[in-house]
Amino acid sequence: MTEILFYHLTESNLETALPGLLEKSLERGWKVVVQAGSQGRIEALDAHLWTYQEHSFLAHGTTKDGTQSMQPIWLTTETDNPNEASIRFMVDGAVPDDLTGYERAVYMFDGHDNDAVLQARERWKIEKEAGFDLTYWQQKPNGGWEKKA
Numbered sequence: 001m002t003e004i005l006f007y008h009l010t011e012s013n014l015e016t017a018l019p020g021l022l023e024k025s026l027e028r029g030w031k032v033v034v035q036a037g038s039q040g041r042i043e044a045l046d047a048h049l050w051t052y053q054e055h056s057f058l059a060h061g062t063t064k065d066g067t068q069s070m071q072p073i074w075l076t077t078e079t080d081n082p083n084e085a086s087i088r089f090m091v092d093g094a095v096p097d098d099l100t101g102y103e104r105a106v107y108m109f110d111g112h113d114n115d116a117v118l119q120a121r122e123r124w125k126i127e128k129e130a131g132f133d134l135t136y137w138q139q140k141p142n143g144g145w146e147k148k149a
Contacts, residue, residue: 002099004132006120010111011139014091018045018108019052021089022073026058030086030103032073037092042075049073093119099132111139 009017018034025032036042042062049058060073068074068082079097081088087104090096093116099105109120127134136149 002102002105002132004099004105004107004127004134006124006134006136007106007108007145008111008117008120008136008138009108011141012143014108014110015045015048015052017139017143018089018091019049019058021106021108022049022058025087026072028086031071031083032087032089033081033083033085034073034075034089034091035079035094035096036075036077037094039077041092042077045075049075092116095123099127 007017007021022032022034034045036045046060046062049060051057058073059071060075061067061071062075065071069084071083074083074085076082077094081101086102087106088096088099088102089106089108091108093109096105107120107123109116111117124134124136134149135147137145138148140146
């Protein structure tokens, strides 16, 4: 069954926290889908993942790049899984159609945005009622993660 994690951003923003989680996913040999709530966020992440570190980048693609099946990280607003990813990240309120085909799914939400927190709580209830195993992680002051539930 898919393991679902909720990552509560309290110390940094998505652009700071997401690349490290994507790197860890790739280290495990997983392909990744990042589903965002808007095309604007996809465009911002697309630019950011090429330049977030001075001496490295995260290879990825979007619909403008094509070759979906070959991309290690696919950025989208859609609910499909064109690169046969093992892990799916949902950001900015994105909601997937179905998570059963993934090893892991991650909801990331901004703890400084009351609407995002309320939406994450609602997704927790929905995923719990669907029978998924859930864990909740909160960001520590140093940017790391602490399992809270």
